[in-house]
Amino acid sequence: DGGITQSPKYLFRKEGQNVTLSCEQNLNHDAMYWYRQDPGQGLRLIYYSQIVNDFQKGDIAEGYSVSREKKESFPLTVTSAQKNPTAFYLCASTILGGGGANEQFFGPGTRLTVL
Amino acid sequence: KNQVEQSPQSLIILEGKNCTLQCNYTVSPFSNLRWYKQDTGRGPVSLTIMTFSENTKSNGRYTATLDADTKQSSLHITASQLSDSASYICVVSETGRRALTFGSGTRLQVQP
Numbered sequence: 709d710g711g712i713t714q715s716p717k718y719l720f721r722k723e724g725q726n727v728t729l730s731c732e733q734n735l736n737h738d739a740m741y742w743y744r745q746d747p748g749q750g751l752r753l754i755y756y757s758q759i760v761n762d763f764q765k766g767d768i769a770e771g772y773s774v775s776r777e778k779k780e781s782f783p784l785t786v787t788s789a790q791k792n793p794t795a796f797y798l799c800a801s802t803i804l805g806g807g808g809a810n811e812q813f814f815g816p817g818t819r820l821t822v823l
Numbered sequence: 824k825n826q827v828e829q830s831p832q833s834l835i836i837l838e839g840k841n842c843t844l845q846c847n848y849t850v851s852p853f854s855n856l857r858w859y860k861q862d863t864g865r866g867p868v869s870l871t872i873m874t875f876s877e878n879t880k881s882n883g884r885y886t887a888t889l890d891a892d893t894k895q896s897s898l899h900i901t902a903s904q905l906s907d908s909a910s911y912i913c914v915v916s917e918t919g920r921r922a923l924t925f926g927s928g929t930r931l932q933v934q935p
Contacts, residue, residue: 712866748832748927749927750912750924750925750927750928751867751912751925752925752927753922753923756922766922767922796864798866798867800866808863811857811872812869813867813869814867814868815865815866816865816866817856817864817865817866819864
């Protein structure tokens with residue numbers, strides 16, 4: 709069954725804790741992305757990676773960190789430095805090339821709540 | 824600054840009725856525009872993609888239009904069904920950049 713998986717679906721964090729959100733894809737896609745979705749706002753890019761062991765900051769990278777040790781995996785760590793981490797987090801992937809017309813496929817999302 | 828504005832913010836219609844959602848953008852240079860459907864608590868799923876040279880694209884009961892001169896797009900849903908209840912997101916891609924610009928979405932509720 710091909711696709712993108714994210715885990716966990718729901719995550720609760722106490723203030724001051726770091727948490728890691730998992731994103732795995734078996735689509736053999738080169739690029740992977742992390743977005744944050746807040747009510748009434750469009751998705752905002754946190755980080756993206758086009759190749760293993762390389763990643764770039766998006767528009768709202770502060771307080772987040774990522775790694776890309778394997779092509780299939782792109783975990784996101786929400787650190788205690790992120791002031792307002794409660795949100796819905798979406799991971800996406802796509803193949804490169806195609807002049808930017810390639811579809812980004814999204815995972816089912818992780819809802820993070822800070823207690 | 825690249826922006827994508829969608830209207831209305833929310834919409835309620837009766838089952839079987841048609842509706843049209845609007846998207847205006849300022850992204851330049853323009854590469855392509857997608858409409859995504861996002862069910863509550865799920866990831867978005869692509870409905871259509873349109874490039875500069877295309878002005879209409881259909882996917883079943885969904886028909887997207889694009890006017891690249893006025894930088895406007897619309898998504899028309901025909902004979903709505905309860906399963907059409909979702910958020911519809913307009914996403915614009917800029918030539919030469921990996922990043923996408925997302926609209927905030929239109930939340931559609933179809934009532935029986």
